[in-house]
Amino acid sequence: MKKIRLSLMFLVANLSIILAQTNQQEMFETPEKTAGVNYAYPAKDIIATTPVPKGYEAFYVSHFGRHGSRYLISDSDYRVVINQLEDANKNGALSTLGKDVLSRLQQLWKEVEFRGGDLAPLGEREQRGIAERMFKQYPNVFTKDTYVEASATTVVRVVLSMDAFCERLKELNPDLQLSRNAGIKWQRYLNYHTPEAIAFRSAKDTWREEYLKFEAKHTNPDRLVNSLFSDSSYIIKKVNPSEFMEHLFSIAGGMQNTETKLTLYDLFEKQELFDLWQCGNYRVYVNDANAALNNGIMFENQKPTLKNILENANKVIASKGKGATLRFAHDGNLVPLAMLLHLEGSYNSISDPAKFYQAWSNFKIAPMAGNIQIVFFRKTKSNDVLVKFLLHEKEVLVPTIQTDIAPYYHWKDVETYYKSLLLI
Helix, strand or coil: CHHHHHHHHHHHHHHHHHHHCCCHHHHHHCHHHHHHHHCCCCHHHCCCCCCCCCCEEEEEEEEEEECCCECCCCCHHHHHHHHHHHHHHHCCCECHHHHHHHHHHHHHHHHHCCCCCCECHHHHHHHHHHHHHHHHHCCCCCCCCCEEEEEECCCHHHHHHHHHHHHHHHHHCCCCEEEEEECHHHHHHHCCCCHHHHHHHHCCCCCHHHHHHHHHHCCCCHHHHHHHECCHHHHHHHCCHHHHHHHHHHHHHHHHHCCCCCCCHHHCCHHHHHHHHHHHHHHHHHHHCCCHHHCCHHHHHHHHHHHHHHHHHHHHHHHCCCEEEEEEECHHHHHHHHHHCCCCCCCCCCCCHHHHHHHCCHHHHCCCCCEEEEEEEEECCCCCEEEEEEECCEEECCCCCCCCECCEEEHHHHHHHHHHHHCC
């Protein structure tokens, strides 16, 4: 039996490593992934879970989620391209394709105007779906004697995400005891960033110069710009090709989070999409994850949340009760938490920008509505508590913690390991 368990653990570990890797073909086949942190929640990728060890039953869920799909942060993110194309059209400088793209964007604008940064209808549906699947997967957790505590940062799209999630739980069980909180009290640990992290991101002499060179190498706008504008003199006088391409790429990625059926991905070649994605992936990897360039300082950002996770879990365990703790924040919080928890594929550290995408991928760690769930199981007349980790509702390993029943772990081992990280 021990050999079988070890073989299973080895198989799961190797599968997890394979799933953590990213290659060009994957991005070519699913261009929506090149949107990075704007990638809509991949609910279609959820797979069946490993059966719970005999005699154990779920009693607590500790959840940390990003807000659901949103519109681009500002209306200006759309207008900068629309204004450029409208001006070119007035000056007779648009190609037939350029006029078509302008028409698409004007249709999109009808939906997104005055919605910059808002939670989109898709974002609400994502949160409701996650809540429903959690409820159905662990029905014994969400009974009338269960206490569910939800908290969110102060940003409206995050609060609305929390509400959508909680409302679905209440619809499924109106007797559920559920509290919702949002404010600075919760913001202080949900969205914490150390002074060192903030200073690193803004410093000009730490990583930015090398990044700008990487960005220039991976942004090749001439083909795209010449396909949309028919007047070369207009391009010279009024268009910044690189900036235009980057803005159009951002809109293209964000459209999957809206209600429109239109797309702009047909305007880009596959390699162009992959290269532009690498630039965004580079920024997030260095600013929030474990790129060698930041010397591991981003681990500190989510230690307050990890402390909260441990404290709340132990309260429920000690009370021998049931419950759920639901936390809602942002991609800049989900990324360092996954890293601090040492979830497979989330904490790799390399220094070569050309290989960043092979070590770490933003869309795999923090898509819209991305979430981490730690599910707790106990056995009658036993003090042993087991846990398993889910990343976007898929089982994930923590290779730095030993276990003989992967993907399940003994809570005493998990707690000991994470407490040791809080002391570093």
